[in-house]
Amino acid sequence: MSAPQSSDGGARSRTRKAILDAAMSVLADNPTASLADIAAAAEVGRSTLHRYFAERTELLRALALHVHELSNAAIERAEPDCGPPIEALRRVVDSQLDLGPIVPFVYADPSNYADKELAAILDSGDEVIVDVLNRVAIEGSAGPPGWPRTVFWALLNAGAGTVKQGTPRVQVVDAIMVSLTKGTIKPE
Template identity: 30%
Template sequence: MSLDREQVLRSAAALLTRKSTATMDEVARAAGIGRATLHRHFAGRDALVRALENLGIQEVEAALDAAALDEGSAQDALRRLVAAVEPSAGLLSFLVTENQLFEGEEVNEGWNRLDARVSAFFRRGQERGEFRIDLTPAWLTEALYGLISSAAWAVQDGRVASQDFKYMIVELLLGGARRSVEQ
């Protein structure tokens, strides 16, 4: 009987990932429930988005945990991270765009936690001599988000094969486009 809140959030995420302006009615129908029921479980659109925000943050944090960023080389850790975060890429992309709308309002502190962890990872990579030090950890973090979003859309629109998602992101982020003499 009781509604599967998780499943509703999943389908909402899937829909809003494709069409970020979907109405509550569309979200409800996509979840196979009535609009009234959707409103009973999420006080309003804001509450729904906040719930999705928490879901997304939770997923990315789980990905960060699963990637075990401290083990082995930073490069391998980055590969594990991108692979682990791939299922959440669309949702992450939606949330990043959504967050750009909040002008000065208070943002979910979860984003700060994520930024701090990713940023710290890049900094450690720099300290270990694996990453360049002329690109700031903050920028590398932004770039990672940007590439994940771009790749998610490119895959969705069929411009990039979904199986290449991880490879394209990691290779570009690590090695760049330049054909260079490497180890």
């Protein structure tokens, strides 16, 4: 039988999550935001933030893991193995669009890939997306290895920015789907 969890553990967990969620929002808008900006958004003092994350690098590492976890959970909720591939891909696009511009911030940060353990974690989890993309793949389509995965994440990045500018989400999902499945330029 395990010992009951103290209320302090629950409060610590909530505070940590509030800091990570605030960092996700603040850094998506301003990648150079200060720890003070993040603390203010999390509604905690700087000293509290520093008790959880002594250095900015610690916060950024924890943020990368947090975003990766959120992305994987969203993929799972989208049920990419269920139904026709096009419908599965649409659900996955929709689920990942919720993460917004923090995804490229995390996944394009070279310091995350300098840490080999973190890099291995960040480079996993979207295999199911690659599988869905392969199931939808247009016969005869070409590109270097990994191209559909790269295009998927680039389109999501563009889509997140477009939603942020006020374009209705459904239009953005439709545009991403058209780009992924049919391309964006008519051949002459």
